[in-house]
Amino acid sequence: MTRRTAPTSQDVARLAGVSQSTVSYALTGARPISEETRRRIEAAIEELGYHPNSGARTLRxxxxxxxxxxxxxxxxxxxxxxxxxxxxxxxxxxxxxxxxxxxxxxxxxxxxxxxxxxxxxxxxxxxxxxxxxxxxxxxxxxxxxxxxxxxxxxxxASVVDLDFELLGAKVVEGALAEGCARLLLFGQLDEKSRRNDVSRFLRGLRAAAPAELEVVIAPGSPEEVVALDASFDGAEDRTALFGLSQEQELLFALALAGRLGREDRVVISFADQPLDGVGGPVATLPRLTPxxxxxxxxxxxxxxxxxxxxxxxxxxxxxxxxxxxxx
Structure with a gap:
């Protein structure tokens, strides 16, 4: 019975039609190679099931x-x-x-x-x-x-993240596009939050909000959000509602209390966060979490x-x- 040997970098090079040194460059990044060559090498590695020797790699x-x-x-x-x-x-x-x-x-x-x-x-x-x-x-x-x-x-350290300041500005843009004079924010949006995304979102939102747009941050519980929204009844303007988190729970509480499905309330949401059963005007922003x-x-x-x-x-x-x- 012939014993099957593990594939080597020479096998990868032969199958990909490149030199063994090019395979090494692709694996280590020691020198740049073309995207087409990289794809051939990756396909050969996948087909052969090749795994570099981690011990030898560490020594080198x-x-x-x-x-x-x-x-x-x-x-x-x-x-x-x-x-x-x-x-x-x-x-x-x-x-x-x-x-x-x-x-x-x-x-x-x-x-x-x-x-x-x-x-x-x-x-x-x-x-x-x-x-x-x-x-x-x-x-x-x-x-x-x-x-x-x-x-x-x-x-x-380097940083990679979403641009939450831009997100805040886009929420303001959505409220103004719907002719709202007020923006009611809910969902753990504490001004002193330790979360970096919350502080940056609020910073971008406040920088973009004009003086004529009233920005109101609701307390955390559903009952408090409903009560605060009810305090705006009787005003001859529209209120936009936006939640950075817990939006489903809090919007359900608002809907249950009859606060939604009205022309004077506009929910700002995202295309990847459908709001089933909310009714009434919804201003849909493109996806937040793709x-x-x-x-x-x-x-x-x-x-x-x-x-x-x-x-x-x-x-x-x-x-x-x-x-x-x-x-």
């Missing part, structure tokens, strides 16, 4: 070939970390990198532990707060790092840039939500 590069991903210990938002984790893992494999998952509840100690053991070549941090203790630990470690989220200060995969893939590519370019400066990249359709 003095790198582990592993990136750390620090995810939240719990999922504070409906989406949760899973779409990001899957997208990051898939993109990392394109660069011959494995992913080590660390929970964010370890905080700065977790960053120091990962950096001290040499397990990872770099880090991607999720669920970043406005003042995040992990960032000082990252700066002290010297590990290349990318933050999925934009804190108030960013020592020593970009988990885009943001995640970009974070991996940014970390690869930091790893491959010694001395590369960290940078901030803010992606706009998908505004492909007009309001």
């Amino acid at each position: 590069s003095r790198r582990s070939g592993v990136i750390g991903l620090m995810v939240p210990a719990t999922a504070p938002r409906p989406v949760g970390p899973m779409p990001f984790l899957l997208a990051i893992s898939q993109e990392a494999r394109r660069f011959d990198l494995d992913v080590l998952v660390v929970t964010a509840d370890e905080g700065a100690a977790g960053v120091r532990r990962v950096a001290g053991t040499g397990l990872c070549d770099g880090l991607i941090l999720m669920e970043i707060s406005r003042q995040d203790e992990r960032l000082d630990a990252v700066a002290a470690s010297g590990l290349p790092c990318v933050s999925l989220g934009k804190p108030d200060e960013m020592p020593g 970009r988990q995969a885009d943001v995640s893939a970009l974070a991996v590519r940014e970390l690869v840039r930091l790893l491959r370019e010694p001395g590369a400066e960290p940078r901030t990249t803010l992606l706009p939500p998908d505004w492909a359709e007009a309001l």
